[in-house]
Amino acid sequence: MEYLEVLAALTTEERISIGVIEKFLQELPEKAWHLGTRVLLSVIVFMVGVQLIKVIRKIVKKSLVRGHADKGVIQFIDSFLKAALYAVLIITIASGFGLDAASILALLGSAGVAIGLAIQGSLSNFVGGVLILLIKPFKVGDYIKEDTNGNEGSVKEIELFYTKLITPDNKIIVLPNGTLANSSLTNVTACDKRRMDITVRIPYTADIKLAKEVLEQVLKNEEAVLKDQEHFAYANELGDAFVSIGVRCWFTMEDFWQGKWRVTENIKYALDEAGVSIFAPQMEITLKEKCE
Structure with a gap:
């Protein structure tokens, strides 16, 4: 009776509000159940979708490898495919919550200019x-x-x-x-072979001809030097206090650095053995006595 009296004392608008609240409370368990079911299904769809994406990527990779595609092309296509498939998966899950995929695409299309500027x-x-x-x-x-x-x-x-x-x-x-x-x-590695150039400085008192013969012999003794390519020593520069001797040869790209290091080391040993000194800059210091 008290409830009916209170209800009779309310205005029409207040009665409508109470009715709406009662209806909401009555439907709340059912709506919560449906929402929980959708969330659970979305989680399952996401987990299955992730595994499916991995399988698709693996199949595409194997197909590209069988087709002898370049490794860079395979990596690029894999990255693009991954982004596209995840976008499809997210749109699919959003559709399960009542969002229309066509509406989503239309919204993205209408916002294309803004998105383009943002991600240019x-x-x-x-x-x-x-x-x-x-x-x-x-x-x-x-x-x-x-x-x-x-x-x-x-x-x-x-x-x-x-x-x-x-x-x-x-x-x-x-x-x-x-x-x-x-x-x-x-x-650097686009070609299958690479040229090496080393410069050796010797003093003017040294025998240039002998130095060139020693350096060319070093190149002949190095197995990694490509003998079908030019390999020789030459007078490169007449400096103020030295003669610059250039050494030129070719290696395969795989042997370049190891070959260059061996040649550089063997040049020092060979010149020392032949009695040809390598020019080293010298500094002269003159001491003057202070006059009293």
């Missing part, structure tokens, strides 16, 4: 990655020097937006694809 750097890197794969200024495994900032290293990965280099001392350098595509760079 990423778009530039994406286009740069495509250009790198098409033009192929370098590939995975090449040693490159980026001329703008002086970064250098072996190309480890060419991804969707970035290229990773590994330095000789085992550091990772991450460079935007847009920067690499729009700046000059040097591909």
Whole structure:
């Protein structure tokens, strides 16, 4: 009776509000159940989708490997496929909560200009990655020097937006694809062989002819020197107090550094054995006595 009396004393608007609240409380368990079910299904869909994406990526990778695709192309396509499949998965899960996929795509399309301005750097890197794969200024495994900032290293990965280099001392350098595509760079290992040039300075009192013969013999004794390519010693410069002797030869790219280090070391030993000294700058100091 008290409840009915209180209800009779309320206005129409207040009665409607109470009715809405009662209806909400009555429907709350059912709505919570449906929401919990959707969340659980979304979690299951996400977990299954992640595994499915891994399987699809693995199948595509194997197909590209069988087709002898370049390693950089495989890495780039894998990165793109991963991003696209995860986007589809997220839209699918959002649709399960009542969001229309067409509405989402329309919203993204209408906001295309704003999104484009916001991610123009990423778009530039994406286009740069495509250009790198098409033009192929370098590939995975090449040693490159980026001329703008002086970064250098072996190309480890060419991804969707970035290229990773590994330095000789085992550091990772991450460079935007847009920067690499729009700046000059040097591909050190693009060719199968590389020329070595070393300069040796000897004093004017030394026998130039003998020095050249000794240096050329060092090149002949080095197995890694390509004998079918030019390899010789030559008078390079007449300095103020020395004669500069140049040494030139060719190595395969794999043997270059080890070969250069051996040749440099053996040049010193061979010149010492032949009695040809290497020029070393000398400084003369004159002491003057102070007059009293």
